[in-house]
Amino acid sequence: MERLREQLEGVVWRFRTGSPWRDMPADHDIWTTAYQRVVQWCDSEVISVGVILRSLG
Template sequence: MTRVQLTDAEWEFIGPYLPIGQYGPYPERLRQQFEGVIWRFKTGGQWREMPQEFGAWATVSNRFRQWRDAGVFEALLEGLIAEAAKRGEVDLSLVSIDSTTARAHHDAAGMHLDEDVLTA
């Protein structure tokens, strides 16, 4: 089993990004649940395979979806970039922009068009 445990400094940075609603989650379990999310993506294991130390797998899975839908991970990434920029540790030469690929319909393979259609 891959051990996932945040340092106190890491948690101090991450914790404020995680929303606490009126009816949960219990703040003392947030760190445990966040570590469960990290475990899931670090190991590639299934939610149901999650060790009990992170709490019930269904709860951690639901929490992940709530955080994803609330934009927590995007905000956390932006916060990390801003923190690195404050320290002068952002190297824009490493920035990459990904493009979207649009697949052609399978009928488009080998299709022959008249010259007047191509010029139009």
């Protein structure tokens, strides 16, 4: 469960900063893992692209 939290924090960091996935700090897990998690969440409709775009403000 701790890795999931790190991945979620990485996703939040990525969309908050607008930085490329590859620039994600290592303490938020490996960037490819966090990226794949977002893809899974979008595919399963856990999160929508609209939510992500709204979070960018």
